[in-house]
Amino acid sequence: MFVFNRIRTFYKVTNCKCKFNYHTLNNPTTSLIKKYPYSMNNFASQRSDSKQCWKCGLERKNTENLFCKECNALQNPVEPNNYFKLFSLEEEFNIDSKQLHNIYRKLQSYLHPDKFSNKSDEEKEISANYSSLINKAYNNLQVPLKRAVHLLQLKGNKLNEDQKIDDPDFLMEMMELNEEFDDTDDVNKLKDLDIKNKNQLENIVKQIDECFKEGNLTQAKFYVIKMKYYASLNNRINARLRELGIVD
Ligand SMILES: [Zn+2]
The missing domain is CATH 1.20.1280.20 (HscB, C-terminal domain)
Structure with missing residues (x-):
């Protein structure tokens, strides 16, 4: 139940009546936009800044929300290197693959390029990067071996590529x-x-x-x-x- 509540919170992006929160947001002219380079590799460096909306500067109280509550702009993930958090899942090895798949589909529907066709270039780029990241995270979480390796890394027990076994x-x-x-x-x-x-x-x-x-x-x-x-x-x-x- 706890997990479902978290997911619900995750998708409850705003109080507006529009379920998916894709309305509005045109003409993003703020210079704040120019502050960030939008590439996958730069997600990590944005971490500390991601607690504020890149567009309007509003503090992001719920950093799992995809969109800013105030200006509706798509946000960068706060912890792009934590695949569990990207999916609002507990950091556990045993996951419900059906639930994982459902969240994946929902996220990709929110991030679909068509939804950003009328948005600024910056948001298009964030959505494209975010979508690639979600694919990568999904591929890692879906496969038990990759999921275990990722979890070990998150817990500070990184597995070396050439690690041998003494057995x-x-x-x-x-x-x-x-x-x-x-x-x-x-x-x-x-x-x-x-x-x-x-x-x-x-x-x-x-x-x-x-x-x-x-x-x-x-x-x-x-x-x-x-x-x-x-x-x-x-x-x-x-x-x-x-x-x-x-x-x-
Ligand atoms: Zn905002």
């Missing part, structure tokens, strides 16, 4: 699974391997979820590294099954 038994098991995959063209064997690997992925997702819930980030990280191996094999199997026309 010889596990490494041996993965090597054997990959060899099994390399050595077969038999469709049924591939399907069996696919099921087996997907089960492993499901189990590890549960373990990662438990670790995050317990706040055990070291262990979460350990499982996330393991997950990378299973995910990599999963990608290889899927690619082969696609080649064979077994899956889309």
Whole structure:
């Protein structure tokens, strides 16, 4: 319920009668607009300024609102590097993918270029950047491995790209699974391997979820590294099954 309330607040952009708050806002002549360079890379540098409307200077009390309550201008995200906050979601590994998808669609409908066709160039640019950011965030939140990596980073436990795992038994098991995959063209064997690997992925997702819930980030990280191996094999199997026309 709490989450839903937050989302409701998120979309309650103004007290006006217009549900989507797209009315008005023409002729933004204020020089404040010129203050900001509008590129994706500059979202982060705008963070401290994002607590005020870039156009009219009004203090943004609810920084999750997309639009300024006073002048209706689209605002830059306050924390562009936090994908959970962009979606008004709790910073938790276990998320409702249907809810994520619904929020994504709503956000993209608010940020659709058509909605800004009569707006200033500045707002067009903010909306385009915002929309790209939402796509990127969605792609990261949607995939459990990417979501876990992002969450670890937010919690100050960044995973290095080349981080290895110190577990010889596990490494041996993965090597054997990959060899099994390399050595077969038999469709049924591939399907069996696919099921087996997907089960492993499901189990590890549960373990990662438990670790995050317990706040055990070291262990979460350990499982996330393991997950990378299973995910990599999963990608290889899927690619082969696609080649064979077994899956889309
Ligand atoms: Zn404003």
